[in-house]
Amino acid sequence: MTLWVLRWTPILLSMMRAIFNRLACELKNHLNPASKVVLNDTRSKAEFSDVQRRLMIYLRALWNCEFVVKQAELDAAGEEVGKPFIEYNVINLPIVFFDYAQDNGTYLTGLEIYRAAATHAAAHLTFKKKPFSARSLNKLHIAMISVIEDARVETLAIRTYPGLKHLWTKQHTATPLANQTAGNYLNRLARALLDDQYQDDDLWIAQGRALFKSINDLENELISRDIGIQLADTFQEKKIKFDFHTDKLSAPYRDDNRYLWRRQVSPLEIFSPFFSPKSSVGIKEDNTLLKKRSSSTPDVSSNTKQVSATYFYPEWNYRSRSEDQSWVTLRESNPAPGNLSLIDKIITENQHLLTRMKALLRAIRDGASQRVRKLEVGDEIDINAAIRARIDISQGIPPDTRIMMRSVQKARDISVLMLLDLSRSMNNKIHNQDYTAIQLTQQVSVLFAEAIKTVGDPFAIHGFYSDSRHFVEYLRLKDFDQPFDELPKARISGITGQRGTRMGAAIRHATFHLNQQKSGKKILLILTDGEPSDVDVPDRKYLHDDTKKSVEGAKRNGIHTFCISLDPGADMYVSRIFGATNYMVVDHVKYLPEKVLLIYAGLTR
Amino acid sequence: MIDAINQYRINKEPYYRVVADEVAIYEAAYAERLPMMLKGPTGCGKTRFIEYMAWRLNKPLITVACNEDMTASDLVGRFLLDSNGTRWQDGPLALAARFGSICYLDEVVEARQDTTVVIHPLTDNRRVLPLEKTSELVQAHADFQLVISYNPGYQSVMKDLKQSTKQRFGALDFNYPEHAIEQEIVSHETGVSQEIAGQLVSIAKMARNLKGHGLDEGISTRMLIYAGNLIAKHVAPQRACRVALVSPITDDPDMRDALGAAVDTYFA
Numbered sequence: 050m051t052l053w054v055l056r057w058t059p060i061l062l063s064m065m066r067a068i069f070n071r072l073a074c075e076l077k078n079h080l081n082p083a084s085k086v087v088l089n090d091t092r093s094k095a096e097f098s099d100v101q102r103r104l105m106i107y108l109r110a111l112w113n114c115e116f117v118v119k120q121a122e123l124d125a126a127g128e129e130v131g132k133p134f135i136e137y138n139v140i141n142l143p144i145v146f147f148d149y150a151q152d153n154g155t156y157l158t159g160l161e162i163y164r165a166a167a168t169h170a171a172a173h174l175t176f177k178k179k180p181f182s183a184r185s186l187n188k189l190h191i192a193m194i195s196v197i198e199d200a201r202v203e204t205l206a207i208r209t210y211p212g213l214k215h216l217w218t219k220q221h222t223a224t225p226l227a228n229q230t231a232g233n234y235l236n237r238l239a240r241a242l243l244d245d246q247y248q249d250d251d252l253w254i255a256q257g258r259a260l261f262k263s264i265n266d267l268e269n270e271l272i273s274r275d276i277g278i279q280l281a282d283t284f285q286e287k288k289i290k291f292d293f294h295t296d297k298l299s300a301p302y303r304d305d306n307r308y309l310w311r312r313q314v315s316p317l318e319i320f321s322p323f324f325s326p327k328s329s330v331g332i333k334e335d336n337t338l339l340k341k342r343s344s345s346t347p348d349v350s351s352n353t354k355q356v357s358a359t360y361f362y363p364e365w366n367y368r369s370r371s372e373d374q375s376w377v378t379l380r381e382s383n384p385a386p387g388n389l390s391l392i393d394k395i396i397t398e399n400q401h402l403l404t405r406m407k408a409l410l411r412a413i414r415d416g417a418s419q420r421v422r423k424l425e426v427g428d429e430i431d432i433n434a435a436i437r438a439r440i441d442i443s444q445g446i447p448p449d450t451r452i453m454m455r456s457v458q459k460a461r462d463i464s465v466l467m468l469l470d471l472s473r474s475m476n477n478k479i480h481n482q483d484y485t486a487i488q489l490t491q492q493v494s495v496l497f498a499e500a501i502k503t504v505g506d507p508f509a510i511h512g513f514y515s516d517s518r519h520f521v522e523y524l525r526l527k528d529f530d531q532p533f534d535e536l537p538k539a540r541i542s543g544i545t546g547q548r549g550t551r552m553g554a555a556i557r558h559a560t561f562h563l564n565q566q567k568s569g570k571k572i573l574l575i576l577t578d579g580e581p582s583d584v585d586v587p588d589r590k591y592l593h594d595d596t597k598k599s600v601e602g603a604k605r606n607g608i609h610t611f612c613i614s615l616d617p618g619a620d621m622y623v624s625r626i627f628g629a630t631n632y633m634v635v636d637h638v639k640y641l642p643e644k645v646l647l648i649y650a651g652l653t654r
Numbered sequence: 655m656i657d658a659i660n661q662y663r664i665n666k667e668p669y670y671r672v673v674a675d676e677v678a679i680y681e682a683a684y685a686e687r688l689p690m691m692l693k694g695p696t697g698c699g700k701t702r703f704i705e706y707m708a709w710r711l712n713k714p715l716i717t718v719a720c721n722e723d724m725t726a727s728d729l730v731g732r733f734l735l736d737s738n739g740t741r742w743q744d745g746p747l748a749l750a751a752r753f754g755s756i757c758y759l760d761e762v763v764e765a766r767q768d769t770t771v772v773i774h775p776l777t778d779n780r781r782v783l784p785l786e787k788t789s790e791l792v793q794a795h796a797d798f799q800l801v802i803s804y805n806p807g808y809q810s811v812m813k814d815l816k817q818s819t820k821q822r823f824g825a826l827d828f829n830y831p832e833h834a835i836e837q838e839i840v841s842h843e844t845g846v847s848q849e850i851a852g853q854l855v856s857i858a859k860m861a862r863n864l865k866g867h868g869l870d871e872g873i874s875t876r877m878l879i880y881a882g883n884l885i886a887k888h889v890a891p892q893r894a895c896r897v898a899l900v901s902p903i904t905d906d907p908d909m910r911d912a913l914g915a916a917v918d919t920y921f922a
Contacts, residue, residue: 106868106912111919113863164915211922401868433725440733443740 093148095159102401103160104142104167111210116171117398120144132301133166135308140170146301152222157301165216165302172202173308181274183310188293189231189284194277195306196235196298200242200261201273218244220300225249231289232296238280239298253283362557364518365598367591372598377518377554384512384524387543389535395495406500413504420456427453464529464566465501467494468559469512470577471524475546477578479615482637486578486615487546493576493613493635494526494541498533507566510537511559512544515551517585523558529566549583553595556610560603571608572648578615580622597626611648659753662714670699670706671839673831680707683824684756684799689777691820692803694828697874699839700803703828704758713797714755716746720765726772729759730785742788751776751783754795762802763815770819776800777822830862830875839875844882850891853920854878857895860916861903868909873899892921 097120108116121130121141133142146159177198183191207214221244223236228251238257240247249255260276284291297305361375396403422431431454438448475486482489494510501508510527526544527537556573563571581592600610612632614623623632633644683690684707692700701717708715718729731745750757762770775782781794802823804815830836833855841851855878862872881898885891895917900910 103908103912103915106864106909107915109867110860110864110912110916113860168919210919212919214922216919405868433727436735437732440735440740443735444733 090145090147093159094145095148095163096145097142097163100160100163104163105401107164108167108171111168112171112175114171114175116140116167116174118142118167133170133304135170135173135304138174140167140174142166151220153224155219157220161216162220162301165220166304168206168210168213169199169203169217169302170304170308172206173304176202176205176268177270177309179270180308180310181271186278187281189291190278190281191310192231192235192291192293192296193281193284194274195309196239197242197257197261197277197280198273198309199239199298199303199306201264201267203243205267214243217300217302218247220302221247223299225251230296231284231291232299234284234287234289235296236299239300239303253280253287256280256283360558360561362554364553365595367594377521377551379521379523379554379558381523381525381558384526384540385543386536386539387541389539389542391491391542392495392538395492396499399492399496403496403499406496407503410500410504420454422454423449423451424453424455425451427455429454462569463572464507464509464563464568464570465572465574466509466511466529466559466563467497467574467576468555469494469510469526469544470550470552470575470579471512471514471544471546472550472579472582473514473546473548474550474579479578485546487544489615489635489637490576491541491544495538497574498527498537502533507568508533509562510541511555511562513551513555513558514546514548515554515583516548517583518551518554521551521554523555529562550577550579550581551583551592552577552581553592553599556596556599556603560599560606560608563603563608564606571606573603573608573610574648575610575612575627576615577612593622593626600627613644659714659749659755662716662755663712664705664709664715667709668702668705669842670702671831671835671842673835676703676826676828677707677710679826681711684711687781687796687799689800689802689823691823691825692801692828693806693825694803695830695871695874696805697876698828698830699875700828701758701760704756704801704803708756711756713799714750714753715758716750716755717758717760718746719760720762720769722764722766724765724769726769727787729769729772730783731787733787747773747776748783748785748792750800751792751794751798754797756799756801759800759802761805763804767816770815773800773802774818774822830858830872833859836875836878840878840882843879845886846882850885851878851882853891854881854895854899857899857917857920861899861913864909864913868906869904871903873903877902892918 101118101120104118105116108114108118117139119139119141121134121143123130130141131143133140135141142163146162148156148158150156181194181198186194203213203217218240221236221240223233223240225237225248227233227237234251234253237249237251237254241249241254241258242261257276257280260279264272264276266272358381360379360381362377362379363372363374364376365372421427422434431452434449434452434454438450438452441448469490471487475490478485479489498508498510507529508527509525509529509531512524512526513522515521524540524544526540527533531537552575556575559573563573580589581596582589583592586592603610610627610631612623612627614632614634616634633647635644680690680703692703694700704717705715727745729745729747731743731748733740734743744752747757749755759765759773772783775784776794776798777800781798783792783794784790785792831839833852836855836858837848837851840846840854841848844851846854858873858875858878861869865872877899881894884894884898889897896914900913900917904910904913
């Protein structure tokens with residue numbers, strides 16, 4: 050008896066320690082009551098907000114795809130979500146992962162868990178495009194198929210990136226000693242399929258390994274289903290009851306595999322899974338944010354000066370080759386504010402683009418110092434000029450006496466007005482993309498405004514639409530002297546596309562606003578998706594020519610006009626109106642930083 | 655003076671792995687003395703190519719690394735002061751034009767635009783170089799050819815060649831070679847095994863995915879060769895990659911961390 054106790058006590062103790070450790074880990078990572086408590090915890094940890102950018106860079110480097118990685122929202126009960134999951138092709142990760150020592154003594158850092166979770170989820174998204182059908186399957190089948198599928202996508206990823214194996218195996222701690230529950234066996238199988246070094250003599254595990262090894266074509270997405278069903282059937286010989294709620298995979302990096310079973314997106318979106326934010330992403334999130342924000346939505350009428358003046362502008366008639374005076378009536382009005390959370394979302398989701406734009410703009414700003422040479426009076430001697438002069442003297446030639454130079458910081462003196470086309474056609478989807486021109490306009494204007502904050506140039510955003518020459522509506526979304534805070538953001542988020550595009554009058558009015566600015570350089574950026582058109586003008590050439598005239602008028606006022614066209618097929622008329630070098634096509638927000646740089650560099654040169 | 659030009663001859667064959675038809679095209683261009691522009695990202699083999707071609711054609715090669723403080727007289731030449739008064743010293747361009755060599759202006763876009771225009775009369779049918787200071791008109795030697803290199807990266811937005819300069823050149827586009835070829839180059843230049851060279855190339859490919867997404871330029875073939883050199887000197891591959899590939903390319907902590915982790919995924 051004593052011998053028996055001596056022999057089994059250490060094993061029992063180690064099992065109990067394992068259970069306690071597991072419970073502690075679960076408590077830390079799975080049952081976090083509220084984010085504040087979690088984030089105030091002083092144990093070493095990795096927080097999602099600190100690692101998000103790293104993870105996105107990491108995934109982009111490995112897969113050359115734009116994966117969207119975001120923090121998991123609170124679950125239905127208002128609890129933190131402790132396990133990663135994939136929803137709408139977006140990788141959702143918990144708010145924090147704590148560093149901890151595992152049962153087998155290896156130390157795991159929060160960042161390692163994040164990396165493992167992100168790469169595992171990315172492997173799912175890369176190698177599994179269509180969900181399994183759960184028809185005629187029981188819960189055990191589903192669990193088994195999920196384990197095999199996890200192993201399949203991991204094996205495929207390891208083929209290209211062998212180092213991932215180490216990252217993942219490190220987080221599997223199941224041992225043959227764990228043989229009580231179906232969950233124990235699932236975890237042992239998961240480990241056995243991933244880790245060749247792992248010893249497990251159980252016949253069922255060996256069968257799982259053999260079946261998995263026998264797969265010829267791992268790329269076949271359905272193979273996991275066949276093997277999972279076979280294994281689930283043989284598992285029943287063990288007479289261990291499977292409980293869907295408790296028998297789960299314990300490796301902290303594994304997601305909950307809902308991605309494998311739920312059809313989450315329309316078939317169209319499956320083919321372009323990696324670029325983000327469809328409007329469907331996180332509907333719940335939007336609603337909660339909406340609730341939170343509703344009190345802070347600014348009241349436009351109360352805190353801004355009322356703008357509602359009427360202006361009359363001439364229009365160019367190419368047939369009579371003259372301007373019809375006071376032909377167009379333009380009215381400035383207050384735009385209706387929209388939902389602020391939309392703008393915050395744009396900023397958060399495009400943080401990496403924003404960082405790059407800001408860095409580039411700063412580089413242009415700081416790099417604008419110039420050496421002015423050939424000065425009679427300057428700050429320092431231009432040694433080359435001085436030697437040249439000395440040589441000339443030696444040769445008996447009259448020397449150039451301008452031998453001084455000076456470094457000057459080019460003063461930044463630029464005002465930018467971004468004029469948005471808000472006509473009905475902006476509600477259409479952009480060619481070959483799954484977002485509308487209005488959505489892209491919002492992204493472009495918000496990112497531009499945020500980035501320009503860094504350099505502090507005066508910047509305004511206005512918009513327009515028209516309904517015949519008697520009614521051109523001009524919306525001042527953000528004025529030059531107004532900070533880019535909640536009010537302009539809410540206005541941008543509220544823009545919609547309606548009616549026609551009488552661009553000439555709008556450009557003349559924008560010119561009027563830019564003329565009020567005292568800057569040396571003035572830029573008018575026009576964002577549009579199509580050529581000028583209006584209900585009362587059947588002749589397209591009429592509005593083309595008028596717009597061209599208005600651009601020329603702006604130029605006479607010292608304003609550089611650039612057109613950002615959202616329509617890839619727009620080259621012909623856009624280059625006619627604005628000039629061959631004064632327009633660019635932006636059909637995806639990711640091209641924006643370079644384009645912005647082009648505009649700015651072109652003007653500061 | 656002939657000695658002065660002979661020192662620019664390349665006596666030993668430089669290693670260059672032909673990728674496409676660039677050698678044949680260049681030979682044809684040289685036969686016509688057509689000015690050439692080599693375009694491509696840094697460290698992809700432009701300079702090595704021109705060295706190889708100079709060796710192959712048995713012509714001297716004068717290389718000038720351009721910078722923004724370079725003046726026209728740095729290219730053409732200047733009077734120097736010495737004990738006897740003044741003395742004219744030919745610049746590299748005048749030397750090449752006088753004695754017939756290939757003149758290679760590396761990263762020409764770095765030079766100021768008023769400097770680059772001095773090459774204009776040499777690059778059209780006139781083939782002359784006026785030396786204003788000495789009132790001399792140097793007729794280019796029959797062997798003379800002008801070659802410039804140009805990296806159309808993001809700095810080209812800030813600094814670009816004038817159209818009037820660009821349109822005087824034929825252009826050969828260079829890029830990082832395909833996987834197998836780049837692997838062969840890295841292995842040849844460093845002596846590491848094909849397997850390690852292949853891993854290095856895969857790592858470079860991964861970093862090239864990040865160009866425009868936080869990196870201004872991807873990891874170049876030259877950097878891979880440095881990493882390979884370290885590995886050949888028995889530095890552990892992961893450490894060598896950090897030293898030669900990750901740390902030099904970026905100062906952004908997030909980017910370094912992500913790249914470092916990505917490098918680790920290649921080594922089991």
